[in-house]
Amino acid sequence: MDILTSRQIDFIKLMLEESEYKPIKYFTEKLNVSDKTLQKDLKIIGNYISKFNVKIDAKRGYGILIDSNASSNIEFINNLNINLKEKNSVSVDQRRVEILKMLLLNSNSSTSINQLSEKYYVSKTSIVNDLKYIEEWLKKYNIKLSKTLEGTKILGKETDIRKSIASLLEDxxxxxxxxxxxxxxxxxxxxxxxxxxxxxxxxxxxxxxxxxxxxxxxxxxxxxxxxxxxxxxxxxxxxxxxxxxxxxxxxxxxxxxxxxxxxxxxxxxxxxxxxxxxxxxxxxxxxxxxxxxxxxxxxxxxxxxxxxRLISENYINNSEEVTNMMIDIMSEFLNINLREDELLQKGLLLHIKPMLNRLNYDIQIKNPLLKEIKERFSEILGLCMLSIRLMSPYYNITNISIDEISYIATYFQAAVERSVSSKRVLVVCHSGYGTSQLLATRLKRAFPQWTIVDIVSVHRLSEVDMTNIDFIVSSVDIDIKDKMYIVVSALLMDRDVNNIKNVLMNASSEENSRNFNNLALEMEGNIFFNGNYNKEIDYILSNVKLEQVNLSKYYKIYINTSYEENKLIT
Known part of the structure; x- marks a missing residue:
């Protein structure tokens, strides 16, 4: 049996109610969809009803009309009702979204539990539960669900209704x-x-x-x-x-x-x-x-x-101050000097300027990559959340959303990766000049931001001043304790390049984890770290309103949001 969508079934039911030709526009207004959508549905419906010897007649300038004998076609009506029951039993979530959409897009009209029960072929109890769920969802936007003898409808400020429609549409x-x-x-x-x-x-x-x-x-x-x-x-x-x-x-x-x-x-x-x-x-x-x-x-x-200069100087200065302060804080957290990164400075500033406008006007944006960012870059995201919290006493950025912060996190993640890739490197080979030059050339091609400080044989390694060396790449095993190194093939295969990237990123993460342990010593105000968790903290956590920030899978911090002056939890 062919399965129609709920909208297509509703379209058929509306056509069955009409005894005269009606234009497509008539049905689009009732179903809250576009002309294009119903034109596409008509083709699907036409194929479906043809199996029951039912047709839809279309007259230019008049509209469409379903066969007058359709309502008495038992096989057609039974199949349509079975189709409707199967469709509406598929997903409770989908039904709730459709009801919410109907309430928001028809806010001037009321509906009833009985009407919704008949439409979706479910019990009145199910509809009551749906409306309870919808009522909770609407509270986020200061919208109420009005239930009177006339029916159920939404009540709220027009701006709030529009925000809720936008949020539903994003979902x-x-x-x-x-x-x-x-x-x-x-x-x-x-x-x-x-x-x-x-x-x-x-x-x-x-x-x-x-x-x-x-x-x-x-x-x-x-x-x-x-x-x-x-x-x-x-x-x-x-x-x-x-x-x-x-x-x-x-x-x-x-x-x-x-x-x-x-x-x-x-x-x-x-x-x-x-x-x-x-x-x-x-x-x-x-x-x-x-x-x-x-x-x-x-x-x-x-x-x-x-x-x-059509924007006020205060606005420009404020954007630059927020950008610079955040880069300073993140540089301290990460133990990386990001202040000289021009790409970060320019990119972040271009984001911060409209972001401050969005915060001022209470405009929310969604980041479709939020889930992936949480999974892959949780440490950077957590530190950005922490930075925002520390900056909030100085700037009006208290209502910033996780979606907005996740966009900021991508700028810092890119900067960290650039910092990791920008290294002063010593190349060590066994002896041959040709193979050492080949290795250096292939390294430069794979890591164009690297500076190859020198190429030395393993015998001369002890003579090299390591002060300004970040990393050693060697084609032979070497005995050195105070510098990180990795052994690769003299031909630098693809697996060698991947190994180098993994080693550098892991080393950066380990350094960040060590820095987390020192964060509490550098901060004033409102931060509690779970590194020294004990029973005495249980009492504090149960009596103080805290915001949790995940810096990594195992490392969390808690921010006191209950004190106006963000006093330190001790």
Missing amino acids: ILDQNNEEDKLPEITRIELSTFSALSNIFDLDSIMFIESIIWELEENLDYTISQPYYINLITHILICIKRLKEGNQIESKEDKIKLLDNLNEKVYENVINLIGKIEERYGVSINNEEIYYIYKYIVSSGFGNALDNN
Whole structure:
């Protein structure tokens, strides 16, 4: 038996209710999907119903109409109901996502437990449990689930509802595996575009992309991921809510807009707003302009305008201070001088500037690589979290998310790897000049950032001043205690290169682990290390609000978040 999706079954049920031709737009509004999605569904549905001698007639200018005898076709109706039961029993999580999506996208309407029970072919008790789960999820965004005799609907500030829709959409994007064809002109990757097109019209997605490209051209700046998708998503949500009559209330905070207004960006936002108003026939108030402005200015546009001095000096100085302070702290933690790393300095500064805007405007971003970063770079991520905590008394960065910190961690991980790869190396060979030169050449090719200080025979090794040598590579076994070395083939095979990388990275990790034991001596304030865990600490941990940070698989620290002045836990 062919399996239809819940949406396709709902589409068939809606068509069965109609006795006249209806345009596709009529059904897209009821199902909260795009025209493109339903056009694709029609082909699948057509193949499915043809097996029961049922057809869908399409008339240009009128719409579509299912055969009038379809409702009396027992085989068709039975198969459809069996299909629906099997589909809706697949996943509780999927059902909850669909109910949540329906509540958020139709916030002006109410539904009932009975309606949801009939729709998903589950008991009313199951729906009650679903709504309890949804109610907890909505609390994160200060949204309430209203339950009255009229039905169930959501209540909350418009800005909070939009944030929750964006968050739900990000979850859907993460889970989306549908295959589709991308339009020829788009910067959105395949799975993301497919997920977006299930909620928004294809024309709207392409239109918003086009006006964002024009904005980029006018400001001479290209938005990078994930900010590009974040911006497009929020503008699409804004338009969808406006079309349904939901505007941001005038009493919601817009004062911050006047503090550091970027005039050039603001002028371009007004131009963008005009295009949206003309396209969709909506009127956009000042609060909506502020809403769109803050997402655009938090996407990195300010970086391109520094030279024009359109950004306040305080903002620029603050970004540089945060960047420099974090590099200083991380240099101390890692026992590596990262202050001279220009790539780190420039890259981190370009991230910090829009990040401070996002924190100021309470804009959250998601890092799709967060899970991998936690697994592979837990020490760097933990130290970045610790650095942020130590900096929080000096800068307003207390509400920074783990996703934001994980992006910062990638800059430091790259810097650490560059530091590891930048070594002053001594090459030791048995005797032959030709083979020693070959080894040195192959080392230079494999590790272009290395400086080959000298090439010596094993007999001359005792004469070499090791003061400025970081590492020794030798084609023969050597007797040396005070310097790290590795023995390789004179031809430097691929396995030798991998062994060298592993040895250097492991040595760096061991050095970091030793430094962890000394961190408590260098800090003031709010840090407890589990290295000296004892029963007396149990009492402290049970009576003080702590934030846990994992520096490695076995090493954790706890940060006291309950004292206003971050006093040391002793």
